[in-house]
Amino acid sequence: MPTPNEILTELKKIKYPGFTRDIVSFGMIKDIEVAHHGVKIILNPPAAKPELIVQIVDNIKQAVTAMGGVPAVEVTVEKAPPPRAAAGLQRRSIPGVKTIVAVASGKGGVGKSTVAVNLALAISSLGRRVGLMDADVYGPSVAMMLGADQEIRVTAEKRIVPLDRFGIRYVSMALFINEDTAVIWRGPMVTKLESEFLFNVEWGELDCLVLDLPPGTGDAQLTITQRAALDGGVIVTTPQELALVDVRRGMAMFSEVNVPVLGVIENMSYYECGKCGHRHDIFNHGGGAKLADELGVPFLGEIPIFRELREGGDRAAPLASTNPDHPASIRFRQIATQVLAQIEHRN
Numbered sequence: 001m002p003t004p005n006e007i008l009t010e011l012k013k014i015k016y017p018g019f020t021r022d023i024v025s026f027g028m029i030k031d032i033e034v035a036h037h038g039v040k041i042i043l044n045p046p047a048a049k050p051e052l053i054v055q056i057v058d059n060i061k062q063a064v065t066a067m068g069g070v071p072a073v074e075v076t077v078e079k080a081p082p083p084r085a086a087a088g089l090q091r092r093s094i095p096g097v098k099t100i101v102a103v104a105s106g107k108g109g110v111g112k113s114t115v116a117v118n119l120a121l122a123i124s125s126l127g128r129r130v131g132l133m134d135a136d137v138y139g140p141s142v143a144m145m146l147g148a149d150q151e152i153r154v155t156a157e158k159r160i161v162p163l164d165r166f167g168i169r170y171v172s173m174a175l176f177i178n179e180d181t182a183v184i185w186r187g188p189m190v191t192k193l194e195s196e197f198l199f200n201v202e203w204g205e206l207d208c209l210v211l212d213l214p215p216g217t218g219d220a221q222l223t224i225t226q227r228a229a230l231d232g233g234v235i236v237t238t239p240q241e242l243a244l245v246d247v248r249r250g251m252a253m254f255s256e257v258n259v260p261v262l263g264v265i266e267n268m269s270y271y272e273c274g275k276c277g278h279r280h281d282i283f284n285h286g287g288g289a290k291l292a293d294e295l296g297v298p299f300l301g302e303i304p305i306f307r308e309l310r311e312g313g314d315r316a317a318p319l320a321s322t323n324p325d326h327p328a329s330i331r332f333r334q335i336a337t338q339v340l341a342q343i344e345h346r347n
């Protein structure tokens, strides 16, 4: 009969379905007992779809049986605690921060940071105290979009003091890491840094913290969504068909960790000509609404392509704050209202 350690080594080869991380590093194996009648494994899965758990149990049974000399394998699945109650285990809330909303996208370049920045400002314009965290080591866009009027400070306790810009507090990992060092940081190191960073910020009292997640739905994003006690996720997409496939992945990621998807935003939806007012559907817009409907999540709205939105981002003059009457700013306020309504309804 194999020893518990040998079994653990085998279990490390089993990947969590859809991810490159294994079930052991996910902290799912609570106990392994080896007795004369067989092996008993206690599984403590994160809140996940039942069919995923069934698959993991099957994989475990197969792997242990294949080791040979094991008369029987029993896998007991512990009931996953509700997300908030899991705080001590993996999820942590941030003192003083009432709600956390993550902005995700299946792939890069869809305007996630533009949405995160303007959404944060729009929530702030509705009278809430707002923080924004750029959790992407490789994409310094939030810092560029909001600008920095001073060096970032660190307290005597080595906690990071966020910058105050346009009435919100923000921190970007990019303010700490230059491009040369970022490239040598790979995989697990970046993931750990990204998921711990937000707990080391002196946020103060916030009604809402918006997280601009790194683009994609892989291990790094999953770890952050697992670590922080998120209240909801917002998914940004563009109308191209390919991006919509990515939205499904984003939804799967949030459902994996039992975080409700507050809705989908279709960005760069169409182009409205400033001269003639004609609307040009560059990428066959409307897919976001259709997809949201199919998947049963709210559609939060469309943001057309506006030159002013990009220019505001490039000049550290974010539109939602510098031009609140612009059609894009009005749309961001409508989206912010829905996001707040959903969070407040859920709480």
Ligand SMILES: Nc1ncnc2c1ncn2[C@@H]1O[C@H](COP(=O)(O)OP(=O)(O)OP(=O)(O)O)[C@@H](O)[C@H]1O
Pocket (backbone or CB within 6 Å): 105, 107, 108, 109, 110, 111, 112, 113, 114, 115, 136, 139, 141, 215, 267, 268, 269, 303, 304, 305, 306, 307, 309, 310, 311, 313, 314
């Ligand atoms: N609705 C829009 N209208 C015009 N320009 C936009 C719009 N949304 C985003 N952009 C521009 O598209 C570019 C990419 O946007 P952004 O940096 O927000 O994307 P991202 O998804 O965060 O990208 P990354 O994957 O690099 O983090 C930026 O130049 C931004 O100003």
Ligand SMILES: [Mg+2]
Pocket (backbone or CB within 6 Å): 112, 113, 114, 136, 139, 141, 142
């Ligand atoms: Mg970005």
